[in-house]
Every structure is written in structure tokens, then in C-alpha cells.
Amino acid sequence: MDTFLQIVANGLMLGGLFAIVAVGLTLIFGIVKVINFAHGEFLMVGMYLSFLLSTGLDVHPYLTAAAVAPALFVLGALTQRLLIQPLMSARDEHVQIFATVGLSTALMNLALLIFGADIANTPAHGVRSQVMLGEVRILTGQLWVLAAAVALVIGLQLFMKKTRTGRAIRATAQNRAAARLMGINDKFIYILTFGIGAACVGLGSSLIAPLYPTSPTIGTYFVLIAFVCVVLGGLGSIPGAFFGALVIGLVDALSGFYIGSDLREAVVFTIFLLILILKPSGLFGTRMNLSHVSP
Amino acid sequence: MTRASDTPMTAHRLGLIAVAVLLAGLVAVPVAVGDQFVYHIFITICIFAALSTAWNIVGGYAGQLSLGHAIFYGIGGYAGVILVNLGISPWIGMFAGAAVAVVAAIVVSWPCFRLHGPFFALATIAFLEVFRVLALHFRELTGGATGLMIPLKIGWEWMVFRERLPALLIAFGMLLVCLAVAWAIRSHRLGFYLVATRERESAAKAAGVGTVKVRLMAVAVSAALSAMVGTFHAMYLTFIEPESMFSLQFSIQIAMFALIGGIGTVWGPLLGAMLLVPITEFARGALGSEAIGLHGFVYGVVLMLVVLFLPNGIMGLVHRFTAAPGKTVGEQAAPVAAAPRSAEPREAGREVMRVEGLQKHFGGLHVTNDVGFTLREGEILGVIGPNGAGKTTVFNMLSGFLKPDEGKVSVLSPSGEWQQPVTPGDFASIGVGRTFQIVQPFAAMTVEENIMVGAFHRHPHVGDAREAARETAHRMGLGPYLNAEASSLTIGGLKRLEVARVMAMEPRILLLDEVMAGINQTDVRRAVDLMLSIRDTGVSIIAIEHVMQAVMSLSDRVIVINSGQIIAQGDPHDVVRDAHVIEAYLGKDFTHA
Amino acid sequence: MKLKSLLTATAAAALLAGAAHADVKFGALYPFSGGLALLGEESFRGVEIAVDEINAAGGIKGEQIELVRGDAVDNNQAIGEARRLISREGVKAILGTYSSSRSIAASQVAELSGIPYFELGAVADEVTGRDLQYLFRTNPTAETMGIMTIDMIVDEIAPGLGVAPEDLVIGVIHEDSAYGTSVAGHQERYGAEKGLNIATVQGYPTSTVDMSSLVLDLKDRGVNIVLQTSYQNDSVLFLNQSAEAGFEPDAIIGGGGGYSLTATAEAVGDKMDGVLDVDFTQYAVNTEFTPGLEDFLAAYQAKYGEDPRSGHSLNNYVGAMAVLEGIGAGEGFEPDQIVAAAKAIDIPSGATAAGYGVHFGEHNQNDRAMMMGMQWQDGKLVTVYPRDAAVAEFQIGD
Structure with a gap:
């Protein structure tokens, strides 16, 4: 039983990790409606920035979020402005996907060029210490990630519901043409959304950096899992992505123990496919209909 | 491929000559140079061009962005190697692999076709990952991570050679097969159906296209070709492992060649591979040893630039230079060449459609309540009612796009039996054609091709369909625009195209949804004449219309729908005087006016 | 001065055209880009040091060795680069490869072309399990x-x-x-x-x-x-x-x-x-058992300005030294002469910088190879x- 509880705890912590990556992705995917294959590389860039800043200035990696999140916001906004926006009118939506594939390849290899294939270790500054909940061991850093994910979800929800900008974003997501008629600058909204999505990952990367060794390829694993969480939670739904991530974290941890660590990916992706096919609006069903996503 | 140009045949012929020269070069260059490395590059070009051409049938024609095509390539490779190790020639293994790939393709794709755009892409990636993990897991069959090797048995029956020419010839042969299949599909009915389905799925369904069926056919053909190439490539590599056979990177690369060459075109993937493979090889040679990651970085940046500045690929560029300047422009409201009508309207004939007790709810909304009527042969039935009355919902149930909660729609088949069609395809094949209120042109096709999609319903062969389409186009006053892109038409032109596509299906019952909305007075009159002449050929028509002038002069009978119910029906002139109708349209105050 | 640079350029062009006769060429096939690049490069450095050492001592059979790099970034590429090295560069043998799958793919090209292939670093059993005539492996296996x-x-x-x-x-x-x-x-x-x-x-x-x-x-x-x-x-x-x-x-x-x-x-x-x-043998080892290790380390530091990042360079160095010296002791550079020379190599344990000896036994696998x-x-x-x-x-x- 202790083992089971420990696995569940591990799964939830892992879910928190996925959540903080997935929340930014669901914004971009749900609102700009672009598959951002470079999202994992955004995380990687953020982790390297956090590593450089915390080792260079000898500060706690969490503090680097103050610089990393804005930097990632700029990266995201530039991506939308320079790469995606010129392609929004393209007849073939495929080209956007390939554009982000190109960005992902370029960023990953740029990291390889600068940092080499070796791992980089961000100093832990105590976040690898443990707390005991009964018999269950949890890392403080993981708790912080989960807490940050919750705070991020609540914060974004408030932003979307209560602020003018947030409402404009939601209006654009639901009907771009109508939003434009109402005087919303949809291009600006997309740039803003992409930036916010990337900034969320920036925040996440400062929290993840002290927990995991950073390498140029770390993003590739996260990006596919993050897409799974996003679809599971219902496209564009921020709380959905969060709960989707918790579910995937649990599934991952439980299947790793009970089925075998070599098959856990197969389990996760099979669940993803079943959801896509049987309940494409996601586990936590939003009203958005997938068939209207593509033009 | 049938672009507008002053001299289409010459441009076309020039293009074919260019392709022939390029293809010949694929064999001639390595033979002339005689260098093993050059052979390898050209074999690689052939393999990638073949895979990319096969991918394009699904990713381009059908518009389903598959990023999991390595599944089929991998299946072909594994089938070939496993069978060779059992002593069976890869020439047989190739077909075994293709067969397995077809089954896998259908199993994988069927559930995914309801997914669109990015979701389909994600689903194919997920399938690919599952295949890769399973290939790693089931070691007895696949050798697991350590992979499988083939014994180096030399000779044609084993596809392994000491000299390089035979390998090149096989790779080239496979490329030719893929190109031939891709060309054949694109220039026959299946290709038209695929593009139509990609552009507007519902319009394609209304034109009688079995959209799921044609996509499954495309996926099956594409998977079979990919698997066959996979078998050969495995023999060429002599060694396969899950990491390289079921690779996402590889799948993306295949799609990328098509994208860069020109997605959805027959020759684009070939051009893409011919340009990119050598560049990649030489870039790797020049940059790869400079610094780790430099080559990949440049590759990524180039990909972004190509996508940004050449979104339609090399073929897009080619077209920009070959397309004749000032193609068919001009006044699009050319007169409708309606045949002169006989003075006496014919008597309405026997019943051809019976609608009984239709009910439909959308959530709590009762959108259709007990709608029932009959339609006679050669009759024009006008359907009117205020906005939001549920007219289009009824239409959707009369054409299979919506299933009624209760009630039934029966149609008299040509052989004289009453049938109850269910799907849009059933309705189309029994002779019910429909238009859409919001026009649904196949934007990437010419006007002629648009109409041909309808004409294929009766004429499976391209020549006949083209003939029928031209005839219909002339009848509909679209003759001068046959070679124009549908997307270049005005709204009036598009409405007419919508009708022309349905007319080309030669329906017995025609459902017209507001074909006169938004067109000018002269055109309305012409359209009325056209409809009457259609009716005179024995076609029955149900027309939703707001233009009262048209309704009154056209309809033999009128049905008024309000809030999902029929509130009046009968002779047009009687109906408009009906108190309920006036109330529905103008409000209670006017009923006594 | 101008003339000289012009001449050099022409000579370089001639070299690129694959018409070099001055030196004896060997191919070095490693993953230099992509995910395996770090240790691929590290492995290559070992070969480079071995070649420097041999060239400084006068080369083999009086000829200087020229190493031609090939980038085996994936399996298809490994095949292509092996072809290029053999047909365009005219290498007498190929050394490689660090990655087992690249090695398996590339060595069959060499086998079919009749060019000797020396594997110095890939550990999978399948590399030597195929009974190829021209493939030898010096390093220990999985x-x-x-x-x-x-x-x-x-x-x-x-x-x-x-x-x-x-x-x-x-x-x-x-x-x-x-x-x-x-x-x-x-x-x-x-x-x-x-x-x-x-x-x-x-x-x-x-x-x-x-x-x-x-x-x-x-x-x-x-x-x-x-x-x-x-x-x-x-x-x-x-x-x-x-x-x-x-x-x-x-x-x-x-x-x-x-x-x-x-x-x-x-x-x-x-x-x-x-x-x-x-x-593989690493650096903190009893050097009585690994003669030459200190010299290797010194040479490495002199050439690259840092300590080796792993033992891969050392093992590739040892393999390359044994093979190249063995070829030098042979009859010539024709494939069969190289094969005969390789088969004659007999270095006892404790006599190389990695500690293990070199002797090709069954399947042309070095039966004295060991790990630490x-x-x-x-x-x-x-x-x-x-x-x-x-x-x-x-x-x-x-």
C-alpha cells in the first residue's frame, strides 16, 4: 500500500511537471490553433537560460524566472510575428506545422552548437530536499512545481475571465472574424497569446531546471507528452490541460510500475489515441468542436 | 495539372519533357560518372522521391497530414527482412509487407478520419510512437532494439548487389511505379474525389463522393507503395532497427520533400527530393564536420525560410512562371443560355419523394416538428419561411446530412421502388442532388474540375466527365471560365457553379438552397428560366428561396415553414394571402391590415 | 608567394578530385553530427592521435597517413559516407565507428567493395557476428x-x-x-x-x-x-x-x-x-599494465588543450595503433595484404595503453579485448x- 501511495504521489508530481509545460501549449494550440512543435525547445531554451543565469550570478534558479519568463515571452511573440503570422493566410495549414518543425530543429541544434551534447546541471539550492507525508516521500522542488502549476492555472483563468485583454483573447479564439469586426486586433492577440504561452513555459523551465539535467534534446520528450495532456484536457481549456497532465502523470507512473517501464510510452499514447477517437472534445469535455478547428 | 494558359498543350508538353529529362538524368548521371558515392546519392534520391510521392497521395491529394508514414515504410522493411531470414525473396516479401501495411493503414486511418488538420497529424505521430515501442518490445519478431540483419546473399533474387547499378535500377523502377500511380490517381476520378474531399468534405459528400472510402483507398495505396519502398531500402541498408525504421524524424522528412516540391502536385515530391537530397548531402559534408549541430541548425533555418518564402513549393514557383498572364478575366455574369421553353407547363407526374413526420431536436431546441410533404415528378416545390425557421435543417435531412430523430424520407428509385436512403452517398446515388446555402466551391480546382466532380457521378471516365462538365458549364453560362480557379469567381458565379456541379450529377430530384440570394435582378430572371427548363426535362425541384418574386413565378406549390413546423402549403398565390404566413413574416399586427 | 598559394590551391583541388597519390589514405567514419556526435568526436580523436604518432615516426611503409573523415549521422548516411570514402577518396581501409548500428550498415558496404573495415569502438555482438571477410574489431564487446x-x-x-x-x-x-x-x-x-x-x-x-x-x-x-x-x-x-x-x-x-x-x-x-x-579502460589505472597511457594523455592534452572526456579516445587510439602498425608490418596496401597483415597481429595483454592485447580470433574479433x-x-x-x-x-x- 505504501508503494502504491508513493507511486500515486510520484505520478501527481510528474503530472505537475507536465502541467506546467502543457498549460502554455494549450493556449497556443487552442487559441492561435497552431501545432507548435518547438514548444519543447522553448522549454529547453528556458532551462539553459535558467542554468546560465543561476550559475553565472549564483542565484537561486527560481529567481531566474523573473528574467527567463520575459525572455521566453519575446521568443514566443517573435515566433508568432515572424514565422506563424505570415503563414496564417496560407491555403495549406500544413506549412505552419513545418515552420515550427524547422524552428524546433534550429533551436535544438543551436543548443548543441553552443553547449555541446553534455548535460548541464543547474544547482539545486535545496529544492532536491525531501518532505515526508506519512510514508510518502516528495521532493520540495516537485511540490513547488505543482503549486506553481496550480497558481498559473488560476492566474490565467482569472486573466481570461476578468480582464479586457483576456476576454478579447477568448473572443478571438471563438470566432476570429467576429472578433475583428468588434474592433479586436486579432494579429496582436495572437502575438500576445503566443508570447504568454511561451512565458508560461519560461516560468516552468526555471522550476524544472534544478530538478532535471538539461540537455539539447530534453524538449522532444516533453512536447509529445504535453500535446497528449492538451488533447486529453480539451483543446484550449487551461484547467483541462492541468487535469489532463495529472492524469497522464498518474498513468505514466502506474504503467511504469505495473506494466513495465519500456511500455509506458505505448500506454500513454494508446490512451491519447482512444481519447482522440472516442471523445475528441477531451476528457473534461469543452464545447469546442474539433471539426471546426481546421478551416 | 490543367492550368489555364493560352496554349495549354504546349506548356503541358514542355512540362512533361522536363520531367522526362529529369527522370532520365536520375539514371544517366550516376552511370556516366560511375562513382559509388554518386550512385548512393541517386539511389537515396529515388527512395525519398518515391516515399514522398506515395505520401503525397494521402498528405497532398487527400490533405490528411500524416506524420506517421514511417509506420508503413517500417512494416515493409521488417516484413522484407524477416522473410529473407526465412529464405523468402524480398520480391515476395515486398508484397507481403504491402499487404500488412494496407491492413495497418486501414486500421490506423479509419478512426482517425474524423479528425482534422493538426489532430490527424498528432494521431499519426501517436500511432508511430506506439509502433516503435511495440517493435522494441516484441523482440522475438523484430529483434528489438538490436535490430535485424539480412544475410549478404548476392543477386537479383535477394536485392543485394556488389555493383551499384542494379540497386539504382530497382530504386528508379520503384520511383517510376510511385509516380505512375500518383499520376494515374490524380488524373482519374479518385484524384478528383480526393481533392474535392480535401477542399470541402460536405460538398463532396453531396456530389456522391464516398469521402471515407476514397480516403481509405488513398491511404491503402500510399501505404502499399511506402511499404514496398521500405522493403527495398531495408535490403539496401542490410540492417534495420526500430529507431531508424519507425522514426518521427524520417516521417517528417518524407513530408517535407513533398512540401518543398509542391504539396498535392504529381511532380512536386520528385522535384523536392531531387533538389534537397544533394543539398543535404553536400551541406553535411561541408558543415557537418565544422561543429556539432551547425548542420542541423542551418537545416532548420533553411526549412523555415523555404516555408516562409515558398509556401507553395517549387511547383508553385514553376506555375508562377508558366501560367499565362491575364488568364480568363472578364465579366462573369455571362447570360445563362437557357433553352427556349415550350409554352405549356407540363402536368405534375407521379410522386417521387415522400417526407413523413420528420422530427429533430438540437439539445433542448425543437428545430423540426412533424414536417411531412410529397414531391411529384417535374414539380417545383418552393420552401419559404423566415430566417431560422429550420428550412436548411429540413434540407439536411432530405439529403442525408442530418438524421431525423423520427420520421422518414422515402425516394422513388429509377427502377420504381420506394427506398429510404440514409447517408449523403445513398441520396446522391438514388438521384437526389443538393446545393449549399453558403457556397462550397473546391477552391483549389478549376471551374471545369469542380463540375467534373459532379459529373463523375454518372460518368466514371475522365473524358466523358469532362465532356459532360463542359456541356453543363455552357448551359449554366460558365463556359468562358472553365479554366479559371473556382476561388476567382464572384459570388454570383459561385452560386452558379454550385448549381452546375449538382446539375452535372444529372439528379432526378434537385434541392436548391437559396441559389438566388445575393445575385442581381437580371440574373434572378435568368435563373428562374434555367430552373424552369431544368424542370421541363423531368427533374423535380425543391427550392428554399427568399426572393419572393422568384418563388411566385417558379413554384407549382409552396410550403411555408415557421419554427420548425409547416404552417401552410398549396398554391403560391393562395399561400401568401394566408393569415398565418403573414403573421409569421411580419408579425401579428399585420394580419388584419 | 602568390604562385605558391595558387599551386597549393591547385593541389588541394586535385586532392578533392580524388586523384591524390602522395599519401596513403584511411577513412575515419564516425557520427560527427547529430545526437551521437560528442562521443563520436571523442572516439575520432584517439585515431587522430595514433595517426599523428605514426606519421611523426615516419609513417607506414614510408608513406604518411592521411585520415579522411566521414560523418555517419544515420544508417543511410553511414552507407553513403562509406561509399564516398571508398570510391571517391580511395581509402585503403576504414576505421570507425562508435555506434553499432552505423558500423553494421557501413561495414557491409566495405565488405561488398572488398575494403577492410576496422571497428574500434562499437560493442554490439552483431558487428562481428556476421562472419564478414574484411571486418575486424579490436575493442571489447557487449x-x-x-x-x-x-x-x-x-x-x-x-x-x-x-x-x-x-x-x-x-x-x-x-x-x-x-x-x-x-x-x-x-x-x-x-x-x-x-x-x-x-x-x-x-x-x-x-x-x-x-x-x-x-x-x-x-x-x-x-x-x-x-x-x-x-x-x-x-x-x-x-x-x-x-x-x-x-x-x-x-x-x-x-x-x-x-x-x-x-x-x-x-x-x-x-x-x-x-x-x-x-x-573501456579509463585513465586512473595501474600504468604498469597499460604502457603508453601517460604518453597518450600528454599527446591528447597537447593537441586538444583538455583532458579526454571519456575512455573512447584511448580505446580508439589503441585499436588504431595496433591496426596501423600491423598494416605497416605487412606486405602492402592491397585489401588482401591488409587482411593478411591484420591476421598476423599478435600483441600480448598488458602491452597496450588500454591494457588489453590485440589478436583477431574467431569472427575476426579481438579475443584479447577486455574491459575494466x-x-x-x-x-x-x-x-x-x-x-x-x-x-x-x-x-x-x-
């Missing part, structure tokens, strides 16, 4: 590694812990590419032969971000000896997450890759202390096994 791990448990760990070997509960975990899978396979097979209790064998993807379930599984099974064959990221993850889960096996034996790298030790801190490792058992002691990776090569005592038990 099998050597698996056997060595098990021997170390039986000979040193069990006695050190004061228990019978069959009372140990062993868990084998490995990254799921060819490398980890084949080493783990040998550990399982050979462990069973020795009567050891192997509780579980589990693979996982290299890129994983979570191994907590695997750790709990091992803990649940009461595993006290863990054998992990891994790269860097997963080594760090496993050591960290084991400590966090309170899983403290009596011994962790790493297999190569991540466990031999200083960066891994830095990443996990003092959790690395006492961890064992079986790998090492332990992290006070932040250093020191050789502890076999005793001949050891510089420190095993630290096991309390």
Missing part, C-alpha cells in the same frame, strides 16, 4: 561487458558483502537502444549461468524524464545489486531518484556511457561515491578490477 559485470559480482562484491553470490537479488535495468539491450541480455544470460538470482530485467527509453516507478519496482523486489547500462541523462536520473526514494542497494554497477563521465558525477554529487562501473572494473572513490573513477590493473582497493560493504 558480451565482454556483461561477463565482466557478473564476474565482478561473483569475485569481489559477494565476498566483500560477506554473502553467497546466489543470495544477492540482482536487478538489471538498461536504456532500450541496441547498446543497453544487448549488454543487459548478456548480463541476464551469464548471470543465470553463474546461478545468480536476477529478479528483473527492465528497459526504458533513454530520453525518459522519470524513473521513479522503476526505482520503486526495484525497491519492492528487494533488489540489492543494480546493474544499469545507460547514457548520461538516465544515469543521473536513476541515481537521484533512487536516493530520493530511499532506495539504497548494496552496489550499483554502471555500464559505460553515463557512469564513466565526470559530468555525471558532478550532477549527482556524493551519491556517486562507491558506485561501480564496467567500461572501476569505482568512484572520492570523486575519481579508479580502476579496481581486475587486480592486475587496479590502482585502488574495492570499497564494498561497511
Whole structure:
């Protein structure tokens, strides 16, 4: 039983990790409606920035979020402005996907060029210490990630519901043409959304950096899992992505123990496919209909 | 491929000559140079061009962005190697692999076709990952991570050679097969159906296209070709492992060649591979040893630039230079060449459609309540009612796009039996054609091709369909625009195209949804004449219309729908005087006016 | 001056055209780009140092050696580059490859072209398992590694812990590419032969971000000896997450890759202390057993301005030295002459910088190739096994 509880705890912590990556992705995917294959590389860039800043200035990696999140916001906004926006009118939506594939390849290899294939270790500054909940061991850093994910979800929800900008974003997501008629600058909204999505990952990367060794390829694993969480939670739904991530974290941890660590990916992706096919609006069903996503 | 140009045949012929020269070069260059490395590059070009051409049938024609095509390539490779190790020639293994790939393709794709755009892409990636993990897991069959090797048995029956020419010839042969299949599909009915389905799925369904069926056919053909190439490539590599056979990177690369060459075109993937493979090889040679990651970085940046500045690929560029300047422009409201009508309207004939007790709810909304009527042969039935009355919902149930909660729609088949069609395809094949209120042109096709999609319903062969389409186009006053892109038409032109596509299906019952909305007075009159002449050929028509002038002069009978119910029906002139109708349209105050 | 540079340019162009006669060319086929680039490059440096050393001593058969690089970034590319080296560059033999799958793919090209191929670093059994005529391998294999791990448990760990070997509960975990899978396979097979209790064998993807379930599984099974064959990221993850889960096996034996790298030790801190490792010969070794190691280190530092990042360079150096000197002692550079020369190589154990001897036996595999058992002691990776090569005592038990 202790083992089971420990696995569940591990799964939830892992879910928190996925959540903080997935929340930014669901914004971009749900609102700009672009598959951002470079999202994992955004995380990687953020982790390297956090590593450089915390080792260079000898500060706690969490503090680097103050610089990393804005930097990632700029990266995201530039991506939308320079790469995606010129392609929004393209007849073939495929080209956007390939554009982000190109960005992902370029960023990953740029990291390889600068940092080499070796791992980089961000100093832990105590976040690898443990707390005991009964018999269950949890890392403080993981708790912080989960807490940050919750705070991020609540914060974004408030932003979307209560602020003018947030409402404009939601209006654009639901009907771009109508939003434009109402005087919303949809291009600006997309740039803003992409930036916010990337900034969320920036925040996440400062929290993840002290927990995991950073390498140029770390993003590739996260990006596919993050897409799974996003679809599971219902496209564009921020709380959905969060709960989707918790579910995937649990599934991952439980299947790793009970089925075998070599098959856990197969389990996760099979669940993803079943959801896509049987309940494409996601586990936590939003009203958005997938068939209207593509033009 | 049938672009507008002053001299289409010459441009076309020039293009074919260019392709022939390029293809010949694929064999001639390595033979002339005689260098093993050059052979390898050209074999690689052939393999990638073949895979990319096969991918394009699904990713381009059908518009389903598959990023999991390595599944089929991998299946072909594994089938070939496993069978060779059992002593069976890869020439047989190739077909075994293709067969397995077809089954896998259908199993994988069927559930995914309801997914669109990015979701389909994600689903194919997920399938690919599952295949890769399973290939790693089931070691007895696949050798697991350590992979499988083939014994180096030399000779044609084993596809392994000491000299390089035979390998090149096989790779080239496979490329030719893929190109031939891709060309054949694109220039026959299946290709038209695929593009139509990609552009507007519902319009394609209304034109009688079995959209799921044609996509499954495309996926099956594409998977079979990919698997066959996979078998050969495995023999060429002599060694396969899950990491390289079921690779996402590889799948993306295949799609990328098509994208860069020109997605959805027959020759684009070939051009893409011919340009990119050598560049990649030489870039790797020049940059790869400079610094780790430099080559990949440049590759990524180039990909972004190509996508940004050449979104339609090399073929897009080619077209920009070959397309004749000032193609068919001009006044699009050319007169409708309606045949002169006989003075006496014919008597309405026997019943051809019976609608009984239709009910439909959308959530709590009762959108259709007990709608029932009959339609006679050669009759024009006008359907009117205020906005939001549920007219289009009824239409959707009369054409299979919506299933009624209760009630039934029966149609008299040509052989004289009453049938109850269910799907849009059933309705189309029994002779019910429909238009859409919001026009649904196949934007990437010419006007002629648009109409041909309808004409294929009766004429499976391209020549006949083209003939029928031209005839219909002339009848509909679209003759001068046959070679124009549908997307270049005005709204009036598009409405007419919508009708022309349905007319080309030669329906017995025609459902017209507001074909006169938004067109000018002269055109309305012409359209009325056209409809009457259609009716005179024995076609029955149900027309939703707001233009009262048209309704009154056209309809033999009128049905008024309000809030999902029929509130009046009968002779047009009687109906408009009906108190309920006036109330529905103008409000209670006017009923006594 | 101008004329001279013009002449040089022409000469360079002539070289590029593949018409060089001045030197004898050998191909060096390694992954220089892509994910395997780091250790591919590291391996290549060993060959480069060997060639420098030989050239400085007058070359082989009076001719200077020119190394031509080929980038084996994936399997198809490995084939292409092997073709290029053979047909365009006219190399007399190819040295390589670090990655087993690239080696398998590229060596069949050499075999069909009748050009000798010397594998200096790839460990998969399949490389030499195909009975190719022109393929030789100097380095130890996955099998050597698996056997060595098990021997170390039986000979040193069990006695050190004061228990019978069959009372140990062993868990084998490995990254799921060819490398980890084949080493783990040998550990399982050979462990069973020795009567050891192997509780579980589990693979996982290299890129994983979570191994907590695997750790709990091992803990649940009461595993006290863990054998992990891994790269860097997963080594760090496993050591960290084991400590966090309170899983403290009596011994962790790493297999190569991540466990031999200083960066891994830095990443996990003092959790690395006492961890064992079986790998190619590394640098903290009894140099009486590895003559020439210090010279190699000096040459490496002089050429690259840093210490070797792993033992790959050393092993490739040893292999390249043995092969090139062997060819130099042969009749000439024709393929069959090279093959005959290779077969005549006979270097005893304890006579190379890696400690092992070179002699091609069955399947043209070097039957004297061996690995070393090492332990992290006070932040250093020191050789502890076999005793001949050891510089420190095993630290096991309390």
C-alpha cells in the first residue's frame, strides 16, 4: 500500500511537471490553433537560460524566472510575428506545422552548437530536499512545481475571465472574424497569446531546471507528452490541460510500475489515441468542436 | 495539372519533357560518372522521391497530414527482412509487407478520419510512437532494439548487389511505379474525389463522393507503395532497427520533400527530393564536420525560410512562371443560355419523394416538428419561411446530412421502388442532388474540375466527365471560365457553379438552397428560366428561396415553414394571402391590415 | 608567394578530385553530427592521435597517413559516407565507428567493395557476428561487458558483502537502444549461468524524464545489486531518484556511457561515491599494465588543450595503433595484404595503453579485448578490477 501511495504521489508530481509545460501549449494550440512543435525547445531554451543565469550570478534558479519568463515571452511573440503570422493566410495549414518543425530543429541544434551534447546541471539550492507525508516521500522542488502549476492555472483563468485583454483573447479564439469586426486586433492577440504561452513555459523551465539535467534534446520528450495532456484536457481549456497532465502523470507512473517501464510510452499514447477517437472534445469535455478547428 | 494558359498543350508538353529529362538524368548521371558515392546519392534520391510521392497521395491529394508514414515504410522493411531470414525473396516479401501495411493503414486511418488538420497529424505521430515501442518490445519478431540483419546473399533474387547499378535500377523502377500511380490517381476520378474531399468534405459528400472510402483507398495505396519502398531500402541498408525504421524524424522528412516540391502536385515530391537530397548531402559534408549541430541548425533555418518564402513549393514557383498572364478575366455574369421553353407547363407526374413526420431536436431546441410533404415528378416545390425557421435543417435531412430523430424520407428509385436512403452517398446515388446555402466551391480546382466532380457521378471516365462538365458549364453560362480557379469567381458565379456541379450529377430530384440570394435582378430572371427548363426535362425541384418574386413565378406549390413546423402549403398565390404566413413574416399586427 | 598559394590551391583541388597519390589514405567514419556526435568526436580523436604518432615516426611503409573523415549521422548516411570514402577518396581501409548500428550498415558496404573495415569502438555482438571477410574489431564487446559485470559480482562484491553470490537479488535495468539491450541480455544470460538470482530485467527509453516507478519496482523486489547500462541523462536520473526514494542497494554497477563521465558525477554529487562501473579502460589505472597511457594523455592534452572526456579516445587510439602498425608490418596496401597483415597481429595483454592485447580470433574479433572494473572513490573513477590493473582497493560493504 505504501508503494502504491508513493507511486500515486510520484505520478501527481510528474503530472505537475507536465502541467506546467502543457498549460502554455494549450493556449497556443487552442487559441492561435497552431501545432507548435518547438514548444519543447522553448522549454529547453528556458532551462539553459535558467542554468546560465543561476550559475553565472549564483542565484537561486527560481529567481531566474523573473528574467527567463520575459525572455521566453519575446521568443514566443517573435515566433508568432515572424514565422506563424505570415503563414496564417496560407491555403495549406500544413506549412505552419513545418515552420515550427524547422524552428524546433534550429533551436535544438543551436543548443548543441553552443553547449555541446553534455548535460548541464543547474544547482539545486535545496529544492532536491525531501518532505515526508506519512510514508510518502516528495521532493520540495516537485511540490513547488505543482503549486506553481496550480497558481498559473488560476492566474490565467482569472486573466481570461476578468480582464479586457483576456476576454478579447477568448473572443478571438471563438470566432476570429467576429472578433475583428468588434474592433479586436486579432494579429496582436495572437502575438500576445503566443508570447504568454511561451512565458508560461519560461516560468516552468526555471522550476524544472534544478530538478532535471538539461540537455539539447530534453524538449522532444516533453512536447509529445504535453500535446497528449492538451488533447486529453480539451483543446484550449487551461484547467483541462492541468487535469489532463495529472492524469497522464498518474498513468505514466502506474504503467511504469505495473506494466513495465519500456511500455509506458505505448500506454500513454494508446490512451491519447482512444481519447482522440472516442471523445475528441477531451476528457473534461469543452464545447469546442474539433471539426471546426481546421478551416 | 490543367492550368489555364493560352496554349495549354504546349506548356503541358514542355512540362512533361522536363520531367522526362529529369527522370532520365536520375539514371544517366550516376552511370556516366560511375562513382559509388554518386550512385548512393541517386539511389537515396529515388527512395525519398518515391516515399514522398506515395505520401503525397494521402498528405497532398487527400490533405490528411500524416506524420506517421514511417509506420508503413517500417512494416515493409521488417516484413522484407524477416522473410529473407526465412529464405523468402524480398520480391515476395515486398508484397507481403504491402499487404500488412494496407491492413495497418486501414486500421490506423479509419478512426482517425474524423479528425482534422493538426489532430490527424498528432494521431499519426501517436500511432508511430506506439509502433516503435511495440517493435522494441516484441523482440522475438523484430529483434528489438538490436535490430535485424539480412544475410549478404548476392543477386537479383535477394536485392543485394556488389555493383551499384542494379540497386539504382530497382530504386528508379520503384520511383517510376510511385509516380505512375500518383499520376494515374490524380488524373482519374479518385484524384478528383480526393481533392474535392480535401477542399470541402460536405460538398463532396453531396456530389456522391464516398469521402471515407476514397480516403481509405488513398491511404491503402500510399501505404502499399511506402511499404514496398521500405522493403527495398531495408535490403539496401542490410540492417534495420526500430529507431531508424519507425522514426518521427524520417516521417517528417518524407513530408517535407513533398512540401518543398509542391504539396498535392504529381511532380512536386520528385522535384523536392531531387533538389534537397544533394543539398543535404553536400551541406553535411561541408558543415557537418565544422561543429556539432551547425548542420542541423542551418537545416532548420533553411526549412523555415523555404516555408516562409515558398509556401507553395517549387511547383508553385514553376506555375508562377508558366501560367499565362491575364488568364480568363472578364465579366462573369455571362447570360445563362437557357433553352427556349415550350409554352405549356407540363402536368405534375407521379410522386417521387415522400417526407413523413420528420422530427429533430438540437439539445433542448425543437428545430423540426412533424414536417411531412410529397414531391411529384417535374414539380417545383418552393420552401419559404423566415430566417431560422429550420428550412436548411429540413434540407439536411432530405439529403442525408442530418438524421431525423423520427420520421422518414422515402425516394422513388429509377427502377420504381420506394427506398429510404440514409447517408449523403445513398441520396446522391438514388438521384437526389443538393446545393449549399453558403457556397462550397473546391477552391483549389478549376471551374471545369469542380463540375467534373459532379459529373463523375454518372460518368466514371475522365473524358466523358469532362465532356459532360463542359456541356453543363455552357448551359449554366460558365463556359468562358472553365479554366479559371473556382476561388476567382464572384459570388454570383459561385452560386452558379454550385448549381452546375449538382446539375452535372444529372439528379432526378434537385434541392436548391437559396441559389438566388445575393445575385442581381437580371440574373434572378435568368435563373428562374434555367430552373424552369431544368424542370421541363423531368427533374423535380425543391427550392428554399427568399426572393419572393422568384418563388411566385417558379413554384407549382409552396410550403411555408415557421419554427420548425409547416404552417401552410398549396398554391403560391393562395399561400401568401394566408393569415398565418403573414403573421409569421411580419408579425401579428399585420394580419388584419 | 602568390604562385605558391595558387599551386597549393591547385593541389588541394586535385586532392578533392580524388586523384591524390602522395599519401596513403584511411577513412575515419564516425557520427560527427547529430545526437551521437560528442562521443563520436571523442572516439575520432584517439585515431587522430595514433595517426599523428605514426606519421611523426615516419609513417607506414614510408608513406604518411592521411585520415579522411566521414560523418555517419544515420544508417543511410553511414552507407553513403562509406561509399564516398571508398570510391571517391580511395581509402585503403576504414576505421570507425562508435555506434553499432552505423558500423553494421557501413561495414557491409566495405565488405561488398572488398575494403577492410576496422571497428574500434562499437560493442554490439552483431558487428562481428556476421562472419564478414574484411571486418575486424579490436575493442571489447557487449558480451565482454556483461561477463565482466557478473564476474565482478561473483569475485569481489559477494565476498566483500560477506554473502553467497546466489543470495544477492540482482536487478538489471538498461536504456532500450541496441547498446543497453544487448549488454543487459548478456548480463541476464551469464548471470543465470553463474546461478545468480536476477529478479528483473527492465528497459526504458533513454530520453525518459522519470524513473521513479522503476526505482520503486526495484525497491519492492528487494533488489540489492543494480546493474544499469545507460547514457548520461538516465544515469543521473536513476541515481537521484533512487536516493530520493530511499532506495539504497548494496552496489550499483554502471555500464559505460553515463557512469564513466565526470559530468555525471558532478550532477549527482556524493551519491556517486562507491558506485561501480564496467567500461573501456579509463585513465586512473595501474600504468604498469597499460604502457603508453601517460604518453597518450600528454599527446591528447597537447593537441586538444583538455583532458579526454571519456575512455573512447584511448580505446580508439589503441585499436588504431595496433591496426596501423600491423598494416605497416605487412606486405602492402592491397585489401588482401591488409587482411593478411591484420591476421598476423599478435600483441600480448598488458602491452597496450588500454591494457588489453590485440589478436583477431574467431569472427575476426579481438579475443584479447577486455574491459575494466572501476569505482568512484572520492570523486575519481579508479580502476579496481581486475587486480592486475587496479590502482585502488574495492570499497564494498561497511
